[in-house]
Amino acid sequence: MTMAGGLNTERLLGWRLPSPGNTMLGLCALFNITLLAILLLTLLGIKPAHAQEDLSCVGQDLVEIMQRDEPQKYQNLQAEADKVLNGKGTFWRIEKDGLAPSYLLGTMHVTDPRVLKMPKGAQEAFASAKTVVVESDEILDEQKAAVAIFARPDLSMFIDGKSITDMLSTQDKQRLEDGLKQRGIPLVSVLKMKPWILASFVALPACEFKRKAQGASFLDKKIAEDGVASGKSIQGLETLVEQIQAMADLPMDFHMKALVETLSLGDRMQDIMWTMTDLYLQENVGAIMPMVTAVTPENSDADEDGYASFEKRIITDRNHVMAGRAAPLLAQGSVFMAVGALHLPDEEGVIELLRKQGYTLTRVN
Template structure:
């Protein structure tokens, strides 16, 4: 049963307790490798998810009630979002004089049919493209993705004899075991995995796990596979190892705490995920981060500093990598580029970085 909470109740429950988990949920939207891991490692949880079989997601958009019950807080949230450059729209046209137009799509790494459907104009843009760019082209080849993971086992596994349970209290071990069991994952099968791998299972709602178990492709994977089927040139901007390295460079304490906090959130995570998806479908990308921050209004300066460090490594650094590596292909024209939507907005977002490289970008939706 899904627990639907009023904004005040949700804030009271989350206040000061779930800061790391909220950041990790943002990370899950940024790093396609997490979805790749779910697909690659799904033999662990496929039976449980398939048995449940429910692909109808619960959750409630917390901003709908916030507009009624706390309009001042909602107005402040919207005002913060409006300060962010390029914060609206998920499909952008990329132009350069003398070149065929290209397109930039902000994605969510989900198999939700509403997300996979893409905004108006995206299908046509994809059909006309000669080159398709995604975060990682390894998402089209399970063996390649697995090989990439096995080449650097330190990114996914404890190699020093430790296990996840060594870092937790008995109470938290029991909590982790229950949370994984609900997702069809036995703790003994994954206890040697690093916490960010376990978090990739815990972060997504059961409906999304069920979709993946039934073979549904998340948006980026579908685009990459369709590109290959249609004979288009497929380009990956990052490797799975690079994406996981970015995650692993955040402190271990951050990841362990995030994992436990997400388990504590329970059904409330469905409300957060539902809100993020609704904002994405409306193209209100810049509202996602202030929405997440507003859930913990008591955050202190140290937590702001923590978010800044997180944002630098998981978002800004990778924005530059994406823009630099896409530059050559975009200069040729006829490209359809798809990366996580939260990489688009901001002064150092992919849109502004591409403008600095001489491209003209305008919202197409």
């Protein structure tokens, strides 16, 4: 299948595209900082009831189980992962003659203490950098984030009198209510939110909500906060409204299918997130999406046009924006740049786009 401009969607990320819901749940935790900003604002507004409850973040490594119980499926997963250009590595050195070296870290937008440690050498690179670049610097200021997000309520909320429950079956409404309840969020408090926001809420394990409710920072925010504390210049590559607009540009039907599929996974999401985190810590970014596809049910009603648009609008388009806006900052040298890890791989990933600007990128570690 080919999109406008001759881009083959099956090569967009180096693997065959999964179904809409699979794509959504595979990316929401890694990609969109705006989802985390909205989540934080929601938590501040409703004070989740289980904020002090002891919730375990431990899950099963689904790849290990697959390797043991379904060796052929595991081999197929590894073969798909190996096809992904720049699929190995989350930490890269950026060099060009005459400039002090800069660094690129692929992040995971979670509060997991293992992720917050960053890979070997990253802390030293951060300490030596003069400028810290993140997806959006608006995450540093909750009031600024709130103003930015709610300046365009039409992008994240139903403003025409509709509610999310108007579009769900009785069964899916109950699943949504149960999933939100496990995370301390009453359904009535988020009835007007768009489905892509609610999908991100129920895709994140309850333990993430507990940590965020207690004030823990996800990796990108912590990097920005540490940069401020160190007196470094903090620069953002996107605005929160731009990120919201990218999600809002996709068809409502696509978002509803993604929400329903995410709801159908229920408690299995904790195992999926645990496995995604394991692969990230192994710096095996290229295996993340094949894993998500392998361990979630096939969608017989897959919307190929919808998820092709998703890949282009949420990944590829933003990769070009990030690389383009990073250019004048990298030209000054001594930059520590942190963006979602799945923005790094493939022919139109940030790594290759920076190489086309004349930079040499080398995997660290």
